Amino acid sequence: MCRIAGLINPSMPVAEIEAAVKEMCILQKHGGPDDEGIYCCAEHHLVLGHRRLSLIDLSISGHQPMSYSNGRYQITYNGELYNYRELKQLLQKSGVPFTTSSDTEVILAAFATWGTAAFNQFSGMFAFAIWDTLTGELYLVRDPAGIKPLYFAHTAQGLAFASEVRAFKAVDYLQTPHPQWQVYLMAYGHLPEPITTLKEVKPLAKGSYFMYNVFTGAVQQKAFGRFNFVELIDNRQQAIELIRNRLAEGVKKHLLSDAPIGVFLSGGLDSSIIARLAANEKKDLTTVSLIFNEQQYSEQRFQDIVQRELCGDRYQQVLTEEAFHRDLPAIFEAMDLPSCDGINTWFISKYAREAGLKAVLSGVGGDELFGGYPSFNRIEPALHLQQQVAAGLLRKSWYAGFKKFKRLCYLSIKSTAGMYLFLRGQFIPQQIAAYLDADETNVWSILEQEPILPVIENLTAKNQASWMELNLYMQNQLLRDADVMSMAHGLEIRLPFLDSAFLKLSLQLSSDIKYSGQKNKQLLVDSFKHIIPREVWNRPKMGFSLPFADWLAKDQYAQAKFGSKSAVYHQQFVAGKLHWSQFLTVFLIENQANA
Numbered sequence: 001m002c003r004i005a006g007l008i009n010p011s012m013p014v015a016e017i018e019a020a021v022k023e024m025c026i027l028q029k030h031g032g033p034d035d036e037g038i039y040c041c042a043e044h045h046l047v048l049g050h051r052r053l054s055l056i057d058l059s060i061s062g063h064q065p066m067s068y069s070n071g072r073y074q075i076t077y078n079g080e081l082y083n084y085r086e087l088k089q090l091l092q093k094s095g096v097p098f099t100t101s102s103d104t105e106v107i108l109a110a111f112a113t114w115g116t117a118a119f120n121q122f123s124g125m126f127a128f129a130i131w132d133t134l135t136g137e138l139y140l141v142r143d144p145a146g147i148k149p150l151y152f153a154h155t156a157q158g159l160a161f162a163s164e165v166r167a168f169k170a171v172d173y174l175q176t177p178h179p180q181w182q183v184y185l186m187a188y189g190h191l192p193e194p195i196t197t198l199k200e201v202k203p204l205a206k207g208s209y210f211m212y213n214v215f216t217g218a219v220q221q222k223a224f225g226r227f228n229f230v231e232l233i234d235n236r237q238q239a240i241e242l243i244r245n246r247l248a249e250g251v252k253k254h255l256l257s258d259a260p261i262g263v264f265l266s267g268g269l270d271s272s273i274i275a276r277l278a279a280n281e282k283k284d285l286t287t288v289s290l291i292f293n294e295q296q297y298s299e300q301r302f303q304d305i306v307q308r309e310l311c312g313d314r315y316q317q318v319l320t321e322e323a324f325h326r327d328l329p330a331i332f333e334a335m336d337l338p339s340c341d342g343i344n345t346w347f348i349s350k351y352a353r354e355a356g357l358k359a360v361l362s363g364v365g366g367d368e369l370f371g372g373y374p375s376f377n378r379i380e381p382a383l384h385l386q387q388q389v390a391a392g393l394l395r396k397s398w399y400a401g402f403k404k405f406k407r408l409c410y411l412s413i414k415s416t417a418g419m420y421l422f423l424r425g426q427f428i429p430q431q432i433a434a435y436l437d438a439d440e441t442n443v444w445s446i447l448e449q450e451p452i453l454p455v456i457e458n459l460t461a462k463n464q465a466s467w468m469e470l471n472l473y474m475q476n477q478l479l480r481d482a483d484v485m486s487m488a489h490g491l492e493i494r495l496p497f498l499d500s501a502f503l504k505l506s507l508q509l510s511s512d513i514k515y516s517g518q519k520n521k522q523l524l525v526d527s528f529k530h531i532i533p534r535e536v537w538n539r540p541k542m543g544f545s546l547p548f549a550d551w552l553a554k555d556q557y558a559q560a561k562f563g564s565k566s567a568v569y570h571q572q573f574v575a576g577k578l579h580w581s582q583f584l585t586v587f588l589i590e591n592q593a594n595a
Contacts, residue, residue, distance in 0.1 A: 002031065002032045002050060002051055002052050002053050002064070002077065002078040002079075002163075003025065003028035003029075003031035003032040003050070003051040003078060003162075003163040003164065003167075003487070004048075004049065004050055004051075004076040004077065004078050004127065004128065004129060004150075004161070004162065004163050005021055005024035005025050005028065005048075005049040005050075005076075005161065005162040005163070005167050006021060006046070006047060006048045006049060006076065006129050006138075006159075006160070006161050006162075007020055007021050007024070007046070007047055007158070007159070007160045007161075007171065008044065008045060008046045008138065008158040008159045008160075008212065008214060009045055009157050009158040009160075010044075010045045010158060010214075011045075011157060011158075012045060012157070012158075014040065014042045014045055014047075017040075017045055017046075017047045018038065018040055018047050020047075020170045020171055021038065021047040021048070021049040021170075022038060022049065023169075023170035024049060024162050024167040024168070024170045024171070025038075025049040025050070025051050025167075027164070027166050027167045027169060027170060028051055028162065028163055028164050028166070028167050029051055030334075030487060030488050030489070030490060031051060031053065031163065031164070031487035031488075031490065032050070032051025032052045032053050032490075033051075033053065033490045034052045034053055034490075035050075035051070035052035035063060035064075036049075036050065036051050036052065037049070037050045037052070037063055037064050037065050037076075038050075038065070039065035039067075039074050039076070039131075041074075041131070041133065044136065044214045045158070046131065046138070046214065048065045048074060048076045048129060048131060049065075049076065050064040050065050050076040050077075052064060053358065053487075053490055053492060062100060062102040062104060064076055064077060064104060066100075066102075066104050066105065066108065068105065068108035068109065068112060069108075069112050071133065072112075072132065072133050072134055073108050073111065073112060073130060073131065073132055073133070074130070074131040074133070075104060075107060075108050075128055075129065075130050075131075076128065076129050077104050077107060077126065077127075077128035077129075078126065078127045078128065078148055078150075078163055079124060079125045079126030079127055079128070079143065079147075079148045080103065080124050080125055080126070080256070080492070080494070081103040081106060081107060081122055081123070081124040081126060082123050082124045082253040082254065082256055082499070083121075083122070083123040083124065083253070084103035084106040084107075084124075087106050087110055087121060087122075088106050088109075091106070091109050091110065091113060094113065096109050096112075096113060103124075107122070107126075107128065107130075108130070110122075111130055111139075116139070116209060116222075116224065119141055119209060119224045119225065120224045120225050122143070123253075123499070123500045123501070124143065124500075125143050125145065125147035125148045125494070125495070125498075126141070126142070126143045126148055127140075127141065127142045127143065127148035127149060127150035127163065127204075128140075128141050129141075129161060135213070136213055136214040136215040137211055137212070137213050137214075138159065138211070138212045138214070139209050139210070139211050140152055140161055140204055140209060140210040140211075140212075141204075141208075141209045142203075142204045142205070142206050142207070142208060142209075143206065143207070143225075144206055144207035144224075144225030144226065144227060144500065145206060145207075145227070145495075145498045145500070145503060146206030146207070146475050146479060147479055147483075147495060147498060148163075148483070149163055149164065149203065149480065149483055149484075150163065150203065150204045151163070151164070151165055151168070151196065151201050151202065151203050151204070152201070152202070152203075152204055152210060153168065153171075153174050153198075153200040153201045153202070154210075154212065154219060155173070155174070155200055157173055158212075159212045160174060160201075161204075164336045164484065165196050165197060165198060165201055165336055165337055166336050168198060168201050174198060174200050174201060175198070176198065176199040176200060177197060177198065177199060178195060178196060178197055178198060178199045179199065180195075180446045181195055181196070181197045182436055182589050183432055183436065183438070183443055183446050183447065184446075184447075184450075185338055185585055185588070185589060186426060186427045186431070186432045186435065186436075186585055186586070186589070187421055187425055187426065187427060187429075187432060187447055188421070188424075188425065188426065188472075188476070189339070189340040189341070189424070189425075189426045189477065189581055189585060190337075190338075190339045190340065190341075190476045190477040190480070191337050191338070191339075191476065192450075192451045192472060192476045193205070193451060193475065193476055194450070194451065195450065195451070196337060197337060197338070197592065205221075205223070206475070207223055207224060207225035207226050207227075208221060208222060208223045208224065209221070209222060209224060227500075227503055227504060227507055228507065229459050229463050229466075229467065229507045230507065230508055231460075231463075231508065231509065231510045231511060232508045232510075233505075233508050233509050233510060233513075234510040234512065234513060235513075236513045236523070239509050239510075239513055239514075239523065239527075240523070240526060240527045242505055243502075243505070243506075243523070243524070243527040244527050244528070246499075246501050246502045246505050247273070247277060247496060247497070247499075247502050247527075248277050248280070249499075249501065249502075250496040250497075250499030250501065250502045251274060251277040251278050251281065251361065251496045252277075252281050253496075253499065254361055254494045254495075254496045254499065255278060255281055255282055255361070257358070257359050259358040259359065260286070260356050260357045260358055260359075261282075261286075261357060261358070261359040261360065261361070262285065262286035262287060262288055262313075262352065262355070262357045262359075262360050262361070263275045263278050263285060263286070263287050263288070263360060263361045263362075264287075264288055264289070264348060264352070264360050264361065264362045264363070264493075265287040265288065265289045265303055265306060265307070266289065266290075266299055266303070266363070267289070267299035267300070267301070267302030267303040267305075267306065267536065268299070268302070268363065268536075269363075269366065269521060269524065269525065269532065269536060269537055270363030270364075270365075270366035270367065270372075270497070270524075271362070271363035272302075272306045272363075272532050272536050272537075273363070273366070273524070273528045273531075273532060274361050274362070274363050274496055274497075275287055275306060275310060275361075276306070276309065276310075276528070276531045276532060277496075277531075278361055279309070279310045279311065279312075282312075283311055283312070284311060284312040284313070285310055285311065285312040286312050286313045286314070286315070286355065286357060287303075287307065287310065287312070287313075287314050287315070288315045288317070288348060288351055288352040288355055288357070288360065289303045289314075289315070289316045289317070289348075290317055290319050290344070290347060290348050290351070291303070291316055291317070291318055291319070292318065292319055292546070292547060293318060293320065294547045296547075297546065297547045300316070301535075302535065302536050302539065303316065305533045305535050305536060306532075306533065306536060309531075309533070313355070315351060315352070315355040317347075317348075317351040319347055319546070321547075321550075321551050321554075323347070324546070324551045324555075325551070325554075325555055325556065325557065327346070327347070327350075328343075328555055328557050328558065329557055330346075330488075331343050331346045331485075332588075332591065334346060334484055334485055334488035335484060335588075336480075336484045337480065337484075338585075338588040338589070338592060339477060339480065339481055339588075340426070340477075340581035340582075340584050340585050340588075341477055341478075341481050341581065342477075342480075342481030342482075342484070342485045343485075343546065343548065344546055345481055345482055345485040345486065345493075346485040346488060346489075349485055349486040349488070349489045349491045349493070350489050352489075352491055353489040353490060353491045357491065358490070358491060358492060359491065359492040359493075359494060360486075360491065360492070360493055360494065361493075361494050361495075361496055362482065362493050362494065362495055363497065364474065364478055364479070364482060364493075364495050364497065364498070365474065365495055365496075365497025365498045365503075366497050366521065366524060367469070367521070368466060368469040368470045368473070368474050369466065369470070369497060369503070369506040369507075370506070370514060370515075370520075370521040370523060370524045371462060371465075371466070371514070371515045371520055371521055372520050372521050373465070373469055375423045375424065375465045375468070375469060376462050376465045376466070376515065376520075378423060378465075379419075379423070379461045379462060379464060379465040380461045380462075382411065382419060382422055382423065383419070383461055383464070385408070385411050386411040386414060386418065386419060386422075389411070391412040391413075391414060392412070394408055394409055394411045394412040395409050395412040396409070397409045406428050407421070407422050407425055407428060408422065409428055409429070409430075410422040410425055410428065413444075413447065413448055415448075415453065415455075416453040416454070416455070416456055416464075416467075416468065417447065417448075417451060417453050419464070419468065420468045420472050420473075421447070423465070423468065424472075424473060426579075426581065426582050426585060427582065427585075429443040429444050429447065435565065435586060453471075453472075456468075460511040462511055462514075462515045463511055482495075509523070519537075519538075525537045548580050549573075549579075549580040552573075552580050552583070552584070553570075553573060553574045553580075558570075558587060561587070561590075561591055565586065565590060566583070566586045566587045566589075566590045569582070569583050569586045569587075570583060570587075
């Protein structure tokens with residue numbers, strides 16, 4: 001796990017490009033505290049930068065940017081390739097030489113041997129740039145699950161890229177704000193891809209590459225990896241056996257590290273499964289957990305039950321209100337793009353790093369794949385309303401007296417985006433327009449235009465919910481928050497539920513068996529209840545949350561920083577008329593404007 005950056009600009013002096021890329025790397029130093037590197041090609045006004053967090057091949061031979069084939073290829077790379085040893089053996093059989101034990105060199109060798117066909121051979125989480133000095137082509141590449149971030153701007157000046165949007169502060173001509181980002185933040189609670197706070201900067205689509213040719217200026221963007229819902233497995237016992245084996249294999253791969261690695265243990269089903277499977281491979285497994293003095297939020301009892309089955313060090317940290325108030329400014333600073341979530345991840349990542357870990361396994365993905373959210377139960381009646389009720393009538397639902405009915409207006413957007421906003425949206429267009437002093441019709445138009453999402457009507461209702469949770473909520477909020485909040489502490493989060501083989505399997509399971517049963521995620525429960533204590537798999541679901549509303553309502557930093565508009569929302573929040581995440585959203589808008 002690292003941070004990368006780069007810039008090509010034929011009209012800019014090379015010394016200025018190099019200075020800008022160095023500044024981009026400094027702005028991302030928290031995500032790569034172990035090493036730094038710069039590659040400069042003066043002939044083509046190209047500079048690549050890298051900040052390193054060492055996890056595989058901790059020696060100097062893993063330094064980046066790394067060159068290959070007598071300097072023809074250069075790479076700056078962020079991520080982990082879990083099948084690099086298998087690929088290395090395959091390449092060696094073909095006579096390909098290696099000089100390091102790093103996965104970075106395997107990426108270079110694979111690309112030199114197979115070209116862009118290599119990208120689909122990689123199993124892991126990755127975002128990288130490869131420069132071919134012979135063809136004059138720069139490739140930006142992002143993993144099919146979209147775990148690793150990669151932002152870029154292709155403009156008349158050339159091409160710029162980085163792991164975080166904050167890095168683009170070093171490029172003067174890319175500072176134009178996106179004119180509608182506040183609308184999207186208020187509606188979604190995050191910025192859905194391809195929206196960022198900067199007009200010219202956007203994320204590279206997951207499972208795709210972007211090629212820029214310095215000789216011709218030609219560009220090409222192409223998908224190389226996609227995960228699709230194709231229901232092929234309808235035998236329940238077969239599904240259970242496959243789930244057990246594939247997830248165990250995925251956990252084993254994700255433990256690959258030359259640096260200290262552990263597991264987040266919340267006490268819920270998903271993290272408990274990951275911890276137990278990891279303990280089968282690593283007897284001295286380190287676990288990290290958060291607990292609270294406020295018993296209604298603390299999961300200590302369930303953590304204790306799981307921990308009895310494990311060996312190794314255990315770090316169980318009490319998160320206090322005092323710590324929350326002390327660290328909240330640093331959490332806002334770490335956000336990069338504004339988001340109404342991620343604070344809990346910041347704290348547990350901090351404690352994991354203090355425990356001496358450089359990587360941890362997390363249970364993110366289990367809910368999205370196996371039906372752990374309320375959206376899976378709400379989707380069928382919502383689809384009926386969206387399909388059968390006229391848009392004009394639905395749009396008038398904001399007049400409804402009950403708060404929970406007002407969001408029905410989003411079903412008037414007869415698309416995947418409209419359904420998602422009904423299921424998870426924060427503010428409705430009337431409220432957004434009022435806060436931003438905007439025209440409500442214009443707000444509706446903005447939300448109808450982007451993001452452009454595929455039609456998923458061919459999927460079963462619950463697979464539609466799964467698609468939205470995976471590609472919108474998890475992609476734009478959970479994965480982004482996990483990345484920036486962990487990397488703020490120089491920690492890598494790994495996600496076995498998103499292992500390519502397990503993810504592919506999960507999408508092949510029949511809806512009839514995947515979502516059936518008395519409990520949420522019944523199929524996942526039945527697959528692992530032989531190794532998970534009954535008290536854990538039979539408990540009511542509890543989100544990984546904080547006593548956040550009480551703490552935020554009393555936080556002096558938040559009160560000192562908000563302006564006149566957010567002050568009104570703060571009063572509503574304290575009075576219990578506004579969810580804490582909604583207050584945080586408007587606070588971030590005002591805070592960003594005054595930054």
